[in-house]
Amino acid sequence: MARLFLGIDSSTQSLSAVVIDLDTHKVVCEKSINFDAALPQFKTKNGVLPGRDPLVKHSPPLLWVAALDLLFAQLKKDKVALGKVLAVSGCGQQHGSVYLNEKATAVLAALDPKKSLVENLDGIFARKTAPIWMDSSTAKECAEIRKKLGGIKFTASRTGSDTFERFTGPQIRKFYKTEPKAYEKTASIALVSSFMASLLAGKIAPIDFGDGAGMNLMDIRRKNWNPDALKATAPSLVKKLPLLAESGRVIGKVSPYFVEKFGLNPEALATVWTGDNPASVLGLGLIKPGQVAISLGTSDTFFGTMEKCLTDENGEGHVFGSPTGGYMTLICFKNGSLAREKIREHYKISDWKKFGQLLAQTPPGNGDAILLPWFEAEIVPRINKPGIHRFDLDEKNAAANCRAIFEAQALSMRLHSQWMQVAPEKILATGGASNDRALLQVLADVMNCRVQRIEVSKSAALGAALQAAHGWLVAAGQNPKWEKLTTGFCDPVPGSEIKPDKAAARIYDRLVEKYAACESEAMEAVETSKL
Numbered sequence: 001m002a003r004l005f006l007g008i009d010s011s012t013q014s015l016s017a018v019v020i021d022l023d024t025h026k027v028v029c030e031k032s033i034n035f036d037a038a039l040p041q042f043k044t045k046n047g048v049l050p051g052r053d054p055l056v057k058h059s060p061p062l063l064w065v066a067a068l069d070l071l072f073a074q075l076k077k078d079k080v081a082l083g084k085v086l087a088v089s090g091c092g093q094q095h096g097s098v099y100l101n102e103k104a105t106a107v108l109a110a111l112d113p114k115k116s117l118v119e120n121l122d123g124i125f126a127r128k129t130a131p132i133w134m135d136s137s138t139a140k141e142c143a144e145i146r147k148k149l150g151g152i153k154f155t156a157s158r159t160g161s162d163t164f165e166r167f168t169g170p171q172i173r174k175f176y177k178t179e180p181k182a183y184e185k186t187a188s189i190a191l192v193s194s195f196m197a198s199l200l201a202g203k204i205a206p207i208d209f210g211d212g213a214g215m216n217l218m219d220i221r222r223k224n225w226n227p228d229a230l231k232a233t234a235p236s237l238v239k240k241l242p243l244l245a246e247s248g249r250v251i252g253k254v255s256p257y258f259v260e261k262f263g264l265n266p267e268a269l270a271t272v273w274t275g276d277n278p279a280s281v282l283g284l285g286l287i288k289p290g291q292v293a294i295s296l297g298t299s300d301t302f303f304g305t306m307e308k309c310l311t312d313e314n315g316e317g318h319v320f321g322s323p324t325g326g327y328m329t330l331i332c333f334k335n336g337s338l339a340r341e342k343i344r345e346h347y348k349i350s351d352w353k354k355f356g357q358l359l360a361q362t363p364p365g366n367g368d369a370i371l372l373p374w375f376e377a378e379i380v381p382r383i384n385k386p387g388i389h390r391f392d393l394d395e396k397n398a399a400a401n402c403r404a405i406f407e408a409q410a411l412s413m414r415l416h417s418q419w420m421q422v423a424p425e426k427i428l429a430t431g432g433a434s435n436d437r438a439l440l441q442v443l444a445d446v447m448n449c450r451v452q453r454i455e456v457s458k459s460a461a462l463g464a465a466l467q468a469a470h471g472w473l474v475a476a477g478q479n480p481k482w483e484k485l486t487t488g489f490c491d492p493v494p495g496s497e498i499k500p501d502k503a504a505a506r507i508y509d510r511l512v513e514k515y516a517a518c519e520s521e522a523m524e525a526v527e528t529s530k531l
């Protein structure tokens with residue numbers, strides 16, 4: 001009998017499933033439910049409820065619940081062999097929080113298959129909506145918690161990150177301050193990931209070390225709730241938070257609801273879910289310490305894996321527990337494709353091929369010219385006031401500006417990932433802009449390491465399916481190796497490897513120093529409003 005494993009990704013705009021076959025090492029099915037299109041009655045736009053305050057971003061948890069019913073119905077309709085699924089795992093958009101009342105435990109334990117999941121769960125919420133990762137309305141709470149924890153460096157070294165508006169601790173504090181009665185009625189606080197896992201398991205699920213690290217509440221080294229962080233956030237929090245556990249750990253058998261309604265294997269195991277980024281790290285095959293992937297999208301994201309826990313004392317990067325047991329880091333640069341496109345538009349360059357040709361007319365290092373492309377407020381480094389800064393760079397020189405934007409982004413990644421103390425052997429590049437060889441060559445030269453493209457469809461849901469398989473094998477008393485488990489699922493694109501040019505790499509070893517100095521100068525000037 002085929003050994004199938006189901007991974008589910010509960011993301012901002014959709015709920016996706018990937019089913020893998022562990023014997024053939026093949027993906028047997030991929031399915032997605034788009035929230036706005038499939039469930040218009042929840043009135044979301046891109047999965048988020050419209051509202052008056054642009055800083056507030058919430059979603060209705062019942063939307064995710066309804067989508068889970070639809071997803072399973074679709075899998076059944078497509079004749080996916082749900083009866084052969086041995087374990088289910090998943091991941092969720094990080095940081096979002098769901099507030100449950102005292103009825104939740106009993107309701108979860110007795111889900112009635114004759115009713116929909118929404119009808120079953122309607123009465124279990126202490127808060128109708130869930131703040132999600134796009135919410136940035138908690139600047140005050142961030143400052144309060146950071147202060148109580150002893151500043152940026154200490155907050156980051158204890159919880160893995162400085163306080164951030166979207167992180168769950170500051171969100172919980174805001175809820176406690178603004179709706180104290182509803183906070184008091186909250187019996188249990190879940191993350192999106194642990195909430196969805198609870199539906200599958202039919203009981204309150206643990207939060208894992210990956211997603212738990214995105215809360216500013218978990219001790220990143222000891223992997224338990226940090227009493228000081230809990231105290232700095234809200235009262236009685238320890239009673240409201242579930243247990244912490246490693247992702248993929250078996251919680252129990254799946255709820256009979258899914259067995260009776262959709263024909264899921266009654267012996268299938270429900271496991272602990274994780275965050276979408278930790279799951280993607282797995283889905284991209286980053287299973288050994290020191291492996292790095294860069295996703296070149298609207299924002300550029302740097303993912304790295306580390307064996308030991310090091311934290312960023314500047315508080316710019318995040319450290320989460322990795323599903324493979326060590327640690328992973330996530331550094332998000334907001335001015336990614338967005339900034340590249342702005343430069344292309346500014347110089348009226350028709351396409352990326354032409355852009356690459358212009359770039360090739362200039363030498364690596366660009367004659368020491370530097371561009372700081374903060375078209376939007378930047379996350380890394382923290383820049384609240386957008387602005388473009390040129391140092392020894394002529395704005396009229398289109399070719400030099402084309403090179404400058406790519407070099408700036410790669411130099412910034414090199415500079416701001418130094419705290420990880422990881423010298424990658426190879427960087428995997430993914431996302432829309434990873435098709436651009438000119439960009440990847442600059443990346444290889446600046447990082448002085450090989451760069452190869454990887455294209456994995458639904459990497460988060462795939463990571464979750466692999467996590468389900470791992471959890472099941474562990475529960476069966478085996479000692480599965482991640483390397484063996486991931487073989488064939490996430491291989492980089494053959495023939496796409498780019499080698500660094502040694503002479504160019506030496507130039508960038510020097511230029512990164514100048515880049516850092518320009519960055520400090522511009523940041524100081526922004527702070528003192530000289531620019």
Ligand code: XUL
Nearest residue numbers: 012093094095133276277
């Ligand atoms: C990570 C973050 C986002 C969400 C997106 O810190 O906020 O990547 O996880 O789903």
